[in-house]
Amino acid sequence: MTLKIIAFILLNLCFLVQVNAHIGSAGIVQEGKAGKYQIQVYVEPPDVIPGVARVSVSVDGTDIESVKLSPIYYWTGDEGSPKEDEALPVAGEPGRYEGNIWLMETGAASVKVRISGNRGAGETLIPIAALATAKRDLPESLGWILGGLALLLVGIMTTIVGASNSDSLLKPGETGGQGFKRRKVVGSTIGLSFCGLLLFVGNSWWGSISKEYQQNYIYKPYTATTKIKVENARRVLSFQIDSNSVQGRWTSFLIPDHGKLMHLFLVRQGTLDAFAHLHPSRKDTLTFEAPLPDLPAGKYLVYADILRFHGLQYTIADTVEIPALRVTQESYEKQNSDTDDTYVINNPINRKTPGVADAGISICGSPGVKTVLKDGTSIIWEEKPGQVLRAGQVNNLNFAVISPDGKPAELQTYLGMMGHAVVLKDDGSVYIHLHPNGTFSSTAQQVMEKRISESTNPGYRVTSARQFRDSVDNLLLNLQAMPETQKDKLLMGGMTHNMSSHHGGSVNFPYVFPTPGNYRIWLQVKRNGKIITGAFDAKVI
Template identity: 40%
Template sequence: MEATAGAYKVLVSVQPPDVIPGIAKVKVYLQNGSASAISLRAIYFQAGDEGAPEPDLMTKVPGQQLQFEGETWLMSSGSSSVQINITGSLGKGEIIVPVVATSTAKKEMPASTGRLLAALGILLFILMVTIIGAAVSDAITKRGDVVPPRRKRIRLISMSIAAVLTSLVVYGGNAWWQSWANGYRKYMFRPTQAVSKVNENGSNELTFRLDTSSQRRSSFPFIIPDHGKLMHMFVMRIPAMDAFAHLHPQRIDTTTFRTILPGLPKGKYLVFGDIVYNSGYTETIKDTFDITNTLTNIRTLDSDDAFAYAIPSDLVDNPQLPDAENTIVCGKPGTGVKLKDGSTMVWEGMTNEPLEASKLYSLKFQVIGPDKQPAKLDPYLGMAGHAAIVRSDGNVYIHLHPVGTFSMAAETNLVKRMADPQGMYHYPDPNKFYDSVNTSVKHLSTLNEADRNDLLMQQMQIPQKGMQGMEHNNSLEFPYSFPSAGKYRIWVQVKRNGQVLTAAFDRLVE
């Protein structure tokens, strides 16, 4: 997350644990000023500020005066945040970073450790029974005397009772542990499933229906708009990742979304649907669908929808252009991407060297107009631009903004929740909430683009002047850390003269 905390410009990286309860690792990079102290604490949407623990101090990274690191416990699953407070040369500043706390892994005990613990358990069991037997016989017999037969009988009876009781304790402990483990598995993160269906009879309609057996089915009425849209959908043809569309489906009911596909070629497609719940919990829903015949390019359902075809730069001499107007050639070091309005997008600082996995990068792009002058960009859904990063196998995906990987709607709602004096959060009536959100989205759709962007930036608390990534009019940057090695395609979208422009870049990450 790249944002401001008071007068400080900061870049924050939060690495949540894959098991809850667990420790989240946090790094803060100051881009101006200096800090005498930085503290952090985890705050859950449900409990609010009143239910949050005391903050922990972060420490400076050795040799780095402007970098701090720290840890905080995430004790339960759900929508949470990390509150960071900065004190230093520019006064005090505060920032809320949304974090989805959820268990995504189950830790297996090593077999050797299991055998060792089992052996120790058996030894403790034997010692417990033996000690109790000795306590009622040998321990109360004078030194040198023979243990009377009566005490021997008592010893056997006591040891038998101790063995039974100890076995019951072991059984009860195992039952408790199995119950806890079953509960963990029950609430362990399972992605919401969806069913996609394409109508190829001239309407190009794609229906995207959420699975009602999902863990989060009760939250479906509480989906809220992010950048004014209830869902951001990215569609890519596999395995080539050459056909791409960024769409914004309309909600038909609590589980069904509908959109109009552009003139996509036939093939198999991955679809990613990004949604945000009222709690700030964000989720990407993944599915696939097939197009059996190339679609005819007809009107879009949403004016902010866009699509493009990308071909690798090494195939440019023999390209297959299904739609020349929307075809782009992927960028490479020293060469920008020619956009469909004649302008060019360049990835600043890009070299032939592979990028490193888990290393934080600032992906910087510039747009140059046909006249070779910096091209002034328009806000696109209230932001300087959007990016979608996908690994070639489709198993890594992120919808990225110039402010980072988090959802602006999630941050806005979490900030409001922190200011709410009530204790535990009580959800409103789902039907009333659903209707109020639909009314708000419909109102946004009636506004002209300038008024809509103004309203979106107000809701996201972004000043029109100094919007992140738009300070120089033609440039934008995205903070991102590639999670794993592989071949990635980076789709970057901006808006210029009312037209959404799409570029694509390929990078190898090792």
Template identity: 45%
Template sequence: MQKQAGKYALLISIRPPDVVPGTAVVTVFVEQGRVSQIGGRPVYFRSGDKGAPTRDILTATAANRFEGDLWLMDSGSSSVELTIDGPDGHQQIIVPIMAVATALRDMPEGTGWGLAAMGLLLVIMLVTIIGASNADGIFAPSQTSVQTLRRRRLAGMGIGLVVVVLILVGWRSWWTSEAEIYRNEQLYRPTPIQATVAGSGANRQLSIQIDTTGFGANRQRHPLLSYVLPDHGKLMHTFLVRMPGLDAFAHLHPDRRDTLRYEAVLPELPGGKYLLYADVVYRSGFAETMTDTVELPEMPAFTAMNATVPRTPSAIRPMPDPDDSWLVAKPMGVRANAVNMPHLDNDMVVCGKPGASTRLADGATMFWMDKPKQVLEAGQLYTLKFAVADAQGKAAPLEPYLGMSGHAAIIRSDGSVYIHLHPVGTYSMAAEGSLVSRLADTSRTFRYPDASRFRDSIDAYVTKLKTLPEADKNRLLMASMPAGMTHPMKINNMVQFPYAFPRAGHYRIWVQVKRNGRVLTGVFDTQVNEPLL
């Protein structure tokens, strides 16, 4: 998250644990303002402010850098509340995070044998103590023969052993039950969907059906599907990317037909196998990406629209949703498992640093500015900065696109990494708004409203947005954002995104901006290596 709070400009990185309970690693970079102390605490949507723990103070590890660990004790929609204090005032920031278990951990073999030996020793000592207490603690040695004491000691040890075994069996049964609950209920599994395409040619239609057949009794797989919130005015953001070259891309916003079904008209994409990523946000602030693959039939006489052969607006079939966008570009040209093979289009140098450029469909050019180096490092926090110049080389002012200065999607060449980025970070506007309102709520528990009424009101709101002029729609969207999320750029032809690539590999970045009422998409490739030790 990159956030402006009062006089403070902050860049915040939170790495949630992959096993819950676990600790989240919080790092805060102070880019502007005088900060003397930062405190943090986790706040869950279910329990709100009243059920949240006290704050932990982050440690100042360097100039303008604070770090700390926060315990996340339960799964679900959560947030980290940061309290900033200093000469420039007191501020609070809510950072939405998803506290979900995504991994199973096996105990190291050596640790297991060591604990088993210690446990066996404790059992022997406990049984011995019970036997001694049963004999020596009841009868004085002068009143009882040695044989009687021995028998009572052995009887006590036998009874103690039986009791200890029963305790261990009960504990084992409890532990197995808890492990099964963790594996089957707490361990996160994405909500499955089934994507299909009906029709042919210009009449192709994408249908996304949410599959609830496997939910069972798993509370983590019972998302409240009637309580989907609009994010940037859309109930679902869907990205389509053709494999293996990642050469065809679409950003669509399907309409909700019923609780489980969403539909969108497909643009002029070439046929082939596509990866599909569908983003939704629930009332609890829980943001989820549902994935599938879908086969698109080929369109007759398809003409590729790409960066080198721009098409005029009259040549593009109008879409029912003017915010939908698509692009066909050159393939990445690398194998999915290729490593250490630079393939970035280094056709220019910007401000003395490696850069890249791409031609947009309207003849303008988008530049990747201030790229720190040709090959990036996994886990390193970067600010990805892009600027647009018109055909004459002059700065091209950008218009708001869905209430923000731009959007970006980043996908690894094998499709295993995906993120929908905003200028403020990797979280959603709807998630932050939901969690901020929950924090202001004084009730200990949250009660959901009537599902039908809530769904109908949301559908009416989304429908109203579609009828508004572009300026009014963006004004309404920006007014509904929590404070500090609009993130206006100081230079009106530039957009930037904070991001840390999670794994090494080849990545393609689609940067989307809007000018002259048209959504434009720039394409950039980059290589990411593991950091050097």
């Protein structure tokens, strides 16, 4: 039994996956600065806690003395962080370092990377979710081995108890009679019964531990019910988080990410030819609503990103059937107060002809092939034509935006970033909302940085759910009422993303495709006060 428990624990420390504001992606990429060092960090958090996170760090230059890693947990802060572990250089790859760190606590956390060299010291934080998302089964071969060892131990125990009740009572040279044989049988029977009782109690105890782990420690995602209401010749999306999925993670404690409480994406299932990026308003603790633009009818995949006050991101997935109803742009703008909501119609994935009749359709691009949008703007995915991408490695998705006159477009910030991208696999199993700094939330990074600067646990400050929710709603109202330039300046103020990731109309997104297959990427940037969206298809092997 002891061997089985030890084996189970060891197995639970060996497998890696990630839960964050995405679905199906393997890890977290950050690209930017740590002091005077240009870095790119890739983290694979474990899917069991305690567990080991793998960290890969790429640093520019040859003057690096050391790269050190440590985990920081929201509830304990920097003062509760364990001793740093050193990342070691990777042979044959100058400037690349790899290391492992243990994550011992569940919840919001981050990986701190500290670099020392001739340019001084530099640090950066990568927010991660330290959550148990898997339960490992014992391999069949190991089960047979442990079962055999258990039978051997039972046999030895039975023999010892039987002998202690018979043979051990004889003096040297004596032989026991029939009575001693009966005593031996009785002793062995008692020993076997005792071993059976131990196995029964141990199995019951282990079953209760496994059940408790499944119920209390395995991460359970939020679920939601999405409906379309038709009111006064308009369609309104209602997104209600299921109360039975909340389980203590009160949605009153949501905070804005890039100035919005929720980023909701709609993609027509199967064809991926209709896409919308909406920001529903909160009606109550669990319900969010947004008017629908002129999307064609059909079944849609729904992905909603939210962020809780301690920096944990969540993606809530659902599907919804959108009924047919023609909506003019004028009527949509009248009913929708959020000017950052956008939508686009493209050709179906893997087809170059439109699936619906719409003058505003733009044909998707591909690596190295220019895509022209309806306002005359062009976007080029700066890869070789026909380039095939590989899963499991960091890809820099570089896009060049060109204005109608053929010159590099002058890009403006959109929700505090120089660009946004959504990556979706054709079967819906992979989804992620990207930014130029990587696959994490800058707001979550700010939350962790603020927590590190505090000497006491901030938990006591958020005891009133209503007060917290009302303060966030008031902040959002004030933000929505601001002029665009003032709002962008405020959102940009706290962002620490790499401003060098865009230049001359270019924008870059680091990303690791988790599995092979067909993907569609929607790129969103802003120029001349308008949000424009380009779509690109990619084959990943």
